[in-house]
Amino acid sequence: MSWRLRVIAHGLALVALAPAACGQAEPPAGDGRVTLSLVAYSTPKAAYQKIIEEFARTPEGRNIRFEQSYGGSGDQSRAVEAGAKADIVAFSLEPDITRLVEARLVAGNWRSDEYGGMVTNSVVVIATRGDNPKGLKTWRDLLGKGVEVITPNPFVSGGARWNILAGYGAESGRGARRADGVAYLRALLSHVPVQDSSARASLQTFNSGRGDALLAYESEVFFARKGRRPLDYVVPDATILIENPVAVTTTSRHPEEAKAFVRFLRTPTAQRIFAENGYRPVLPQLADPKRFPVPSGLFTIKDLGGWSKIDKEFFDPETGVIAGIQGQP
Structure with a gap:
């Protein structure tokens, strides 16, 4: 099997394993909680798990649960394009978001915030x-x-x-x-x-x-x-x-909650967790030059x-x- 067919097959497998694709609005759980699906690339898994724990301690996050999926950035992007459920997408590089913009699954202005759409x-x-x-x-x-x-x-x-x-x-x-x-x-x-x-x-x-x-x-x-x-x-x-993007999907069943989580990702609490996991923060005040020296070239x-x-x-x-x-x- 060629690598192209393997990629397609893997993407379809991800879709098959994922919860039902986004469609009509999902009612909240009986306890008033909602579930957000985070689809991300493989390496920040530990950071996101810790950040989700911290988010749950905030007023905005206490009633939110998460489904999490991690894998190769391109595979993850193609799976969402093919119909895998996603409220928030966090990828390794911009073209994997651009693919979803072209599919109208992410808004074209996703880079309009002060961080240019990047999170780490x-x-x-x-x-x-x-x-x-x-x-x-x-x-x-x-x-x-x-x-x-x-x-x-x-x-x-x-x-x-x-x-x-x-x-x-x-x-x-x-x-x-x-x-x-x-x-x-x-x-x-x-x-x-x-x-x-x-x-x-x-x-x-x-x-x-x-x-x-x-x-x-x-x-x-x-x-x-x-x-x-x-x-x-x-x-x-x-x-x-390396600049890593994050975005809320246009098909999110809970866009306000998803946006709240993305906002939390840029707080000092979340950015410190990213730094503890080796990522360079997008908050300038947390980018310690001793820990994260800037190469001359x-x-x-x-x-x-x-x-x-x-x-x-x-x-x-x-x-x-x-x-x-x-x-x-």
């Missing part, structure tokens, strides 16, 4: 096991003879797309030398022995002993360390700022041309750069 930030790092026997510290080091790099499948995982664009931007001078960047990606992907469906699955693969380096969110290394995994990491001098997706340009150019499943590279022998 991170950066792409190079993670290794504690002893880092091959001394892997730079993007070029990953191309060394015999080096295996673990990163997820960019056609289903938002984390994988960030990883790829971090390497591309670093080796192309933020896109100024496109040919150099594409050549680097071709070489890098030849060092990737397996592509899992999500960032969390890739972490599990790496922790099982596969690979010499893991391309990951900075937050993933924090997660691994909390689990007492002997991982270390390097923030490359040139890497990309940090760049953003806007520096590469923006998602509307980059997503099609690199990740179109038929004509994109990555499809061309991975379709080659």
